[in-house]
Amino acid sequence: MPTLPPARPAGGAPDAGPGPDAELRRERRAWYVYDWANSVFFTSIISVFLGPYLTSLAEAGAGPDGRISVLGWAMDPTALYPYATSLSVLLQLLLLPAVGALADYTGRKREMLGILAYIGAFATMGLYFVAGTGYLLGAALFVVANLAVGASVVVYNSFLPDLATADERDAVSSRGWATGYLGGALLLTVQLVLYLFHDSFGLEEGHAVRICMASAGIWWAVFTVVPLTRLRNRRGGAAAGAAAGGAAPGRATGARAVLASFGQLARTVRSLRAYPRTLLFLVAYILFNDGIQTVIGFSATFADQALGLGQEVQIGAILMVQFVAFGGALLLGAIGRRAGAKRTILGSLVVWIAVVAVAPVLQAGSAVQFFVLAFAIAIVLGGTQALSRSLFSHLIPPGKEAEYFGLYEISDKGSAFLGSLAIGVALDATGGDYRLAILSLVVFFVAGAALLAAVDIPRAIREAGNRAPAHV
Structure with a gap:
């Protein structure tokens, strides 16, 4: 196992004196653009269009018994x-840590970001061809795209310590x-105009949806x-070890690199025992992020089932x-x-x-109350996730950024199972009461906050070999 480099003097980014130099500023702006690029997949595909559209195709293709067959497995169309989604998340759990290990091992983060991003983008564009009874094609393309976007975000996040000093990282x-x-908001605005007024454009509703999904890709x-032309690969971790006389990871290709990355991943998981506070932070993040993801995922269903609000209100709230959240993240x-x-x-x-x-006591039919609650969520939504990402970046041993962000990302994806399970159990126990089901999520936020409060962040940063910022 290569020797780790010494602690980064200022969090991993180049020391540019009182402020970043012009090249680093350009690189940061390019890094921001990838968030701009891939967020439309989550906003347009996952949050708005694909679920209802794919379900409608499956229902149209159901047999006389009202069920569809997927590789010989009969299921209700609404379950497709x-x-x-569950299959794509399961694949992410298996592959994302290995993707991070491979990125660190080869040192070719920019190339990996490009490959993964374009696999996802072209799979998303392919949704345009999903029509009629092509629900299986739609499901397959979604699995590929969702796996690719998750993997690309692992590599994308790993650039953060290279682009910002410890004190700059929260802001970046x-x-x-x-x-x-x-x-995401800008493209969704255009898409909603096309969708809501598709008749004026001479389009059928399904065709308008397919155009919207393809436009996201x-x-x-x-x-x-933009990020592919500006971001730079940097030697660190395994690559630095190679420069000191070991094998050159950057030259490893194909099966050798993949196998080596799995071996490195196994060592990384074992090494977490040496960083107990980093591990405790990951557990805290699993819990409170589980609550966040479940609230987001079930908000539209809650508005429909518990409050009786129409799709126009739901779409308006998503757009708002x-x-x-743009301003909330900056705030x-x-x-x-x-x-x-x-x-x-x-x-x-x-x-x-x-x-x-508060959600369980909202009045049925009150769009105003629902928008007020959505506004409160929007204020803290982006900031909670952005600061969690930057805080975790301080807890990573130098040269292990992509590997640890692979573990971080599966904490995000894997925790979605827990929230969905909690909602399902609560609905089953209460006879379908969505108000009590949503209330059950308070456990995740309280437990996550308690564990986070117990983490000694400055000590965790020092244990990882990094220098703590002025305020943590």
């Missing part, structure tokens, strides 16, 4: 999209999240060009959240620079607890 991470929300592909980033990321995250979790506690 959730099962496809927050700007990335904010840029992503803005990009085109957007993703076009704007990915995207624009407000919490600014607070984090002064109060510290840990304190700011804990403060945002208090807001999340309040949101989950």
Whole structure:
């Protein structure tokens, strides 16, 4: 195992005196653009269009018994999209850590980012051809795209320590999240005009949906060009070991590189025992991020089932959240620079607890109350995730960025199982009461906040071999 380099003097980024040099500033802006590029997949494909469209195709293709067959497995048409989501998440759990290990081992992060991004973008564009009874093609393309976007985000996140000093990282991470929300909101606005007024454009509803989904893939592909032309690979970790006399990871290709990355991953997982506070942070993140992802994923269903609100209200709330979350991410980033990321995250979790506690008492049919709650979510949504990302980056041993962000990303994806399970159990136990089901999520926020409060962040940073920023 290669020897780790010495602690980074200022968090991993080049020491450029009082401020970053012009080249580093350009590289940061290019890094932000990838958030702008890929966020449309989450906003347009996952949050709005694909689920209802794929379900409608499956229902149209159902047999006389009202069920569809997927590789010989008979299922209800409404289960296709959730099962496809679960399959893609399962594949992410298996592959994302290995992707991170491979990126660190080869040192070719930019090339890997490009390959993964374009696999996802072209799979998303392929959704345009999903029509009639092509629900199996749609499900397969979604699995590929969702796996690719998750893997690309692992590599993307691993650039953060190279682009920002310890004291700059909260702000840089927050700007990335904010840029992503803005990009998603702008494209979704155009898509919703096309979707809601498709008759005026001479389009059938299904054709309008396919155009909207394909446009997300085109957007993703076009704007990915920017980070690919600006981001630079840097030698570190395994690559640095090679420079000291070991095998050159950058020259390893094919099966050798893949096998070596799995071996490196196994060593990384074992090494977590030497960083117990990093591990404790990961567990805390699993819990509170589980609550966040479940609230987001079930908000539209809650609005429909518990509040009786129509699709226009739901779409309007989604769009509003995207624009407000842009400002919210910047706001919490600014607070984090002064109060510290840990304190700011804990403060945002208090807001999340309040949101989950208040949701069950909203009046049925009250769009105003639902929008107020969505506004509160939007303020803390991006900031909680952006500051969690930047805080975790301080807890990673130098040269292990992509590997550890692979573990971080599967904490994100894997935790979605827990929230969905909690909602399902609560609905089953209460006879379908969505108000009590949502209230059950308060456990994740409280437990996650308690564990995060127990993490000694400055000590965790020192144990990882990094220098702590002025405010953590």
